[in-house]
Amino acid sequence: MAKRIKIGIVYSYDENWIGGTYYYQNLIQSLKLLADNRKPHLIILSNDPSSFESIQAFNYPFITYRELNKTPSFFKKCLNKLFRIIFRKNIAKKKVNYGIDVLFHPTEIQIPNSIEKHLYWIPDFQELYLPHLFSEDYLNFRKKTQKELLSKDNNILFSSNDALHDFKKIYPNAKSKTYVVNFSVFHPNYSNIDIEKLRIKYKLDAVPYFFSPNQFWKHKNHIIVLKAVKKIKENYNYNIQVVFSGKEYDHRNPVYFDDIQQFVKEHNLQDNIKFLGFIDRGEQLCFMSNSLAIIQPSLFEGWSSVVEDAKAMNQNVIVSSLNVHKEQLHSQGYFFDPENEDQLINQMVYFLQNSIKKPEFNYNSQLHLFGQKFMDVISAIN
Structure with a gap:
């Protein structure tokens, strides 16, 4: 041998x-x-x-x-x-x-x-x-x-x-x-986690939601999601909810999460934006799987693990139009300019107005x- x-x-x-x-x-x-x-x-x-x-x-x-x-x-x-x-x-x-x-x-x-x-x-x-x-x-x-x-x-x-x-x-x-x-990416088994119990645990409203799992680093571009939710709330009759998970600290920009929270407070988005912090991996995947879609708004990625998570569970992902995201998803993503909240709004409203079929990535192979x-x-x- x-x-x-x-x-x-x-x-x-x-x-x-x-x-x-x-x-x-x-x-x-x-x-x-x-x-x-x-x-x-x-x-x-x-x-x-x-x-x-x-x-x-x-x-x-x-x-x-x-x-x-x-x-x-x-x-x-x-x-x-x-x-x-x-x-x-x-x-x-x-x-x-x-x-x-x-x-x-x-x-x-x-x-x-x-x-x-x-x-x-x-x-x-x-x-x-x-x-x-x-x-x-x-x-x-x-x-x-x-x-x-x-x-x-x-x-x-x-x-x-x-x-x-x-x-x-x-x-x-x-x-x-x-x-x-x-x-x-490999996923731990999360099939035994009840999404309704998770909603109760994290005090979330029982309404359809988008999920955005990213560390709170500035280049992850959370702010564009908040701006989009603000405009949707002002111009559409939807009870919209976006749930974020991820460690709420950026050593390069320690006030970043404080600024995010301040935006939510100033625009009265507390009922629409929920921050879960760094949560159990299985719980995170359960939230991702049961969302209307995953939102990945990043300004830059090397090879996005969030996108790979979406592919692994055959989940829709609304994603910034980076070359690397196109390399990962080809035509199976809902793309938007990461500096244009109106494009993001169009994609989010599309999911709110329609029942969207889940993609098939054949990820096991x-x-x-x-x-x-x-x-x-x-x-x-x-």
């Missing part, structure tokens, strides 16, 4: 970037669908060992967990102190290896290692389109880490052809090897492709 390839994955469970967390979880679940002889051995590397619990539930058969920057034992602390006294420096940190053949991680994460082959992940180039949402220091750091990957010896993974197009536009002379692998194509890339590197 051929040697099982070992892939290192730098991982942490992070509610502030839950999309990244879900990405790795979905990858592992897709790899689990591969034939046993093609499944890699995964070495999960994390600074936070509590993160391992969120992966252990998947029961992946070939997996090892390693803690990075592990707190040294009392003996090692004493030895290090003695070493500093004698040689005036710390003992050199042991470099990460663990027999890893290929290390997979985002470009911005750098760890001491002696692993020759890396697969770097660049999810998107949001900073190219919305630089005002980033600090100058972070923009410089991001540019620096990207420029370090432009030689022929480096391998870069993108989640969309749209992101690869941006990379080629920014770095036309890059010699790095580039790959595109669209990710798929896509679930194994994430892991399969990822391993094609790993094989090309290794």
